[in-house]
Amino acid sequence: MSELTYLRAISDGLRTEMRDDERVLLMGEDIGVYGGAFKVTDGFIEEFGADRVMDTPLAESGIVGTAVGAAVVGLRPVCEMQFADFVSCGFDQIVNVAGKMLYRQGLPVNITVRLPSGGGFSGGPFHSQNPEAWFMHSPGLKVVAPSTAEDAKGLMIASIRDPNPVIYMEHKNLYRRVKGEVPDGSYETPFSARVARAGTDLVVITYGAMVHTALEATEDLEDASVMVLDLRSLVPLDERAILDAVRECSKVVIVDEANQTCAAGAQVAAMIAEHGFEDLDGPVVRVAAPDVPIPFSPPLEAAVLPSVDRVREACRQLLEY
């Protein structure tokens, strides 16, 4: 066990798997000599060399497309988009080439695509997006979103080993803010949900950075016992854990940092409205970013991103329902 930041835990996951498996290589812009825009791969090029820590041209479609090619002949590329926002430039290769290869022709595509995502530090409209829902809506891709250092490492290792394309959402606002005990060596975190805090009166269902917002918002909520369910994996979605939580608590708040329409939270809410309806003791409440680009200026950004206060208020109102 070592105490690591979320960021170092990601690095540790990558390093562990690269040491164990020489098929793993990293590809991305400025990940080699510079160590990555966020320094996730700091020191990697010294240990693994430029062939396995590849500084690529500024070309997201190129990164994903060549990674697919390398994967089907036996490598296991992990691609970094410098910011999750730039994945729009490699979108087609992900959804049409990587996502549909196995279903169509029986050929698995073992790539992992790292998306440093999310807002909270004045990144503005192009450095704050949470694009996971685009990929949830695109069949053939797995999507994971760790919230803790331990899961960041374990999900990284599991993503690389998974024979399918995995979109790995890493929230930039957790990189240095979140620390935790992380097991040494190799381990995998399953693609399933985790009860971040047990509770019986209400469940907050969320993932990524919003797990921490939810925990903080409900820490001290009068006398209510609030469960926080951390989804960890969005595809596959742990429907059983969600429905169990709904059965246990009867009241649900879903928190999502992404723009609300058709977000991950919409899918969770819809699934509950269909399969957990009888267990519900109140409306399925959602807290998410309104449908606008994430603004740059701190007061505007704070008004848009789901805050501890907004989540607390939503829980409070629902508890009173």
Added chain:
Amino acid sequence: MSELTYLRAISDGLRTEMRDDERVLLMGEDIGVYGGAFKVTDGFIEEFGADRVMDTPLAESGIVGTAVGAAVVGLRPVCEMQFADFVSCGFDQIVNVAGKMLYRQGLPVNITVRLPSGGGFSGGPFHSQNPEAWFMHSPGLKVVAPSTAEDAKGLMIASIRDPNPVIYMEHKNLYRRVKGEVPDGSYETPFSARVARAGTDLVVITYGAMVHTALEATEDLEDASVMVLDLRSLVPLDERAILDAVRECSKVVIVDEANQTCAAGAQVAAMIAEHGFEDLDGPVVRVAAPDVPIPFSPPLEAAVLPSVDRVREACRQLLEY
């Protein structure tokens, strides 16, 4: 009034607006000399010339990006993606350039992007997609999806006149299958829902081709009175009409041809679960395509796309609830 197919109604909308407004120009692959892969613009180049019915290179990012440029200096481009599926290749220009320009810098982008979408004729994984949810999740874009010939024309004219980027979903499987009386001359269909059939026991909420599936499935459903609500516009979403229908009927089936996770139907279901909860008399049932690419072979495709039978069965079960 003339009786037109859905396809001809789209053409009529384009032609009407091009005659009225010389700023309107069409851009796309094979839309000029050939008249478009589906012949929507058949004869246009003869009437309007190659400058206004522009055969472009095979480059979707190029089509959208240059259209944005032309729009901000005063033209009103209508872009055709040859199939909706290829919009993934112009995705970035739509979501990041067109969608965010007004919010960021106060400059509206008046473009319309036509997406011939949907399955039902063995188009296979790359000629059958329904990508509207990607755009619903991307702020700054309007999204419309007509189901009738009359609305196809009226929404086309309204989309072109709307100063914002509009994603116009035209379902290929309606092109020649659906006919209707269409007013001559110029008119606009509002970006709001329409009651396709009144009813009081259950409402099927849907849009596009599935409106017809829903109508057929519930035409003769024992003695139940089934409302069918045709959303017509997905952004903005007519939440009031949806909630009114839920209040009236208390039971809801949502039908969506797209892959189910994070689809338009997920958003509608989530919205109802939050704001219509008290009016619900049963689970919010969804019928959608499972999360796989749309297969080519007729028996497989039929197993995946929502069918009249599946919708009828879902309604029947919910009515019995």
Added chain:
Amino acid sequence: MATGSTDVHIGPNTPAPQSASSHLTIDDRVGLLRAMLLMRAIEERAMNLYRQGKVPGSFYDGFGQEAVSVGATWAMAGADRLCVLHRDLGAHLVRGVQPSNVLAQYMGREAGITSGRDGNVHFGDYRTGCVGMVSMLPDMMLVAAGMAMAFKLRNEARCALTWFGDGSTSRGDFHEAMNWAGLQQLPVIFVLENNQFAYSTPIDQQFAVNPVQRAAGYGFPGVSVDGNDAEAVFEATREARERAISGGGPTLIEAVTMRMHGHGAHDDMKYVPKALVDEWRQKDPIDRQSARVRELGVDVDALRAEVRAEVDAAAKQALAGPMPDPATATDRLFHPRDADEILLEDGAAPWSGFGTSR
């Protein structure tokens, strides 16, 4: 065995006449013809099946362009890897895909390469070292570059090859792949199949300068070759492969040809000047190769008859096969963790230069 040796050969390793590539035996030259005949016969049969309503969706063929896929594939070793495009059925046949499976594919049957999940020539049989295309053009150029990148990283003497059309060069992925390949000097061969049109759009509405001239701007050679001459395409590809596997980097080969049918079965191509079609009909690649091997004393009519019989049998077999079971429609979305790893496997490589026909 779909292609390669044939009953109609004169004898192994008979030297080819001066006029032809000195790297082709007579067996090779007949093999090239046979593969082209087979491609054409399968596609003609498929077109008939389409007209009979047995092929769902639309249907696309490579009539008149057979030399491009057959000639290029003939130069590829078993361990090489290919991304095969929509005019290039010949590549699949040379690599060993069976005609009956191709016809089953077109008809959406269970025995099709994709088991009915994808249609027409949108397939790749990973057991032959081929990745099937996606529709989005030319996405596969990047996949091919990526395979070559892996070969280079692992220091393997192998190469990757893909085809794409003239129109496809307008898209960004063309550029990203060209730049990547040139920058990393990858063992990859890009075959630009210039058939004068992209759907209805002639090349002069696609680009101001022929893209083959762009190769230099990426740091590697671009060569033009008569795309209706299978031996010329073979030879250009062979040279490119030599360069690739010896560390000399990528090559862009422009195969100049003509799309002799409509874009798809639904397209009457009335936008193409009749004179142009007439002109190219004179250059039919099968006629050309037939004349060559006929001069060598090969009984081409017998070869044609043999191929026809093979396709008849294949069609019969394909038609007898079942459609896929709808209950399987949602299977295989994800590969299980505990299942065997699946990677591209070696394909057939009939060229005599590899010392073995399979």
Added chain:
Amino acid sequence: MATGSTDVHIGPNTPAPQSASSHLTIDDRVGLLRAMLLMRAIEERAMNLYRQGKVPGSFYDGFGQEAVSVGATWAMAGADRLCVLHRDLGAHLVRGVQPSNVLAQYMGREAGITSGRDGNVHFGDYRTGCVGMVSMLPDMMLVAAGMAMAFKLRNEARCALTWFGDGSTSRGDFHEAMNWAGLQQLPVIFVLENNQFAYSTPIDQQFAVNPVQRAAGYGFPGVSVDGNDAEAVFEATREARERAISGGGPTLIEAVTMRMHGHGAHDDMKYVPKALVDEWRQKDPIDRQSARVRELGVDVDALRAEVRAEVDAAAKQALAGPMPDPATATDRLFHPRDADEILLEDGAAPWSGFGTSR
């Protein structure tokens, strides 16, 4: 008025000496210097404000590259249209954007061009004929091509210009824009700002062949120019504009320069060889232009002092302005149907060749 005429001029229309472009008056030459000084002073002030925690997010500047944006914009008419990139603050200044609004923009204040919706140099003031960039590079090349397409379709003697970096040339949109512009022979100018690096990645890891050499492959000229010489950049752009508005089509201009600061304020650029930085420090574009106008008898120190005072006042004004009201955060997602149409408007065009300084 941010730039253009100045108090320190010698007299209008004094002919420029032989060594400089014959199209620049002394006023022009001083104006170029003044705009560069202003750009540098604003960015230096912004960097201080960033260090004081007054600029949220990161901060990006164009230190050492001032000649590229200022020189190119100087050649553009009011009716021309620009897409301005992240090293090109000078373009905004020449077009008439006020320094206080720029500083307010960096600080996320209400008076910023985007009212706090976007950060740093991600802005465009449509009232000056400029479209602000999106981060995705080089998406704006297509937008610029599209504006030029509209001009050509409407038969207007106007052109569009945009900048982009060496690294950005690797992306597909570069190619789609180049191809589109060449095919349609559009009145567009592409200024490739080759500052030797894309973030940490040197140009030899971005491409095998300098992209300026690719222009020919798209059917139009590519020219290289000393990007640290404002007058040379002006002259190349002026010529390109002449060609563009007279129907001669696009031009790719490579402005060779060096990124003298880190990629952003957070970047110590230790990956850049010190010798390289030292070498380029000798070529500072402001020093060069200062020497020139000093030779003409202009009091450069007074000019510097004037600019400094202007920026002091601007900073004061910007700091005094409020942050945006959070209640407005979701406004203006869509433009109302009944609101006035908003299009790009004409910007300032101070070049004497246009006969008016505004």
